[in-house]
Amino acid sequence: VLFRSDVRDRRAVADAVAEVRAAFGGVDILVAAAGGSLGTPRDIDDIEAEHLDLVIDVNIKGTFNCAQAVLPSMKARGGGAIVTFSSIGGRSTSPVTGIPYAAAKAGILGLTRRLAREVGPDNIRVNAIAPGLFLTGRLKGMFDEMSEHDRNEVLDGIPLHRMPEIRECVDPVLFLASDESSYITGAVLDVNGGRFMAG
16 A cells, blocks of 8 residues: 655645554554655755755654654554664765755754653654665766776775665664664664764
8 A cells, every 4th residue: 555645744644644544553663764865955055945945844844744643543552663764964974965964864863862752651662773875876876987996985984895785774674663672762773884983
């Protein structure tokens, strides 16, 4: 079953969650993965107000709207798990992304921790993952077109010295959504091959 919704629109999200509840009886897990830089410029001189609004609205407001919409169902069912998406760009400076993206992904971490504190007594866990560079779509094309020297320069910044497979982002999400992580909340799991190591 496929439900489409604009995560920036609180009412649209609430309606989509209501459809999910009607179809499946409730919500136990939310993976709030909508986000990204959304094709907006990287350099500050090129960033317009609408670029900032788009990135903040999809990443932060979208995550908030989705979490708020599923919480009544999770509370009614005795608990649940929410996994949010930050990024290495929200954990450290990145030459690839711009300020709106970095700010939004750092904001996701604050949202995750505060929400985890608030809904923990309801047996709802809230955690984030912070992926590094995954070669999907446009980024894969860019990486493949780089010279071998330039590709090696990118890989030299990653201790595991390789690019990840998509499943290596999916598996940590499944872990945080599962009972295998039943005593973990308010945490951020860095998935970047060691490119960023939290102190």
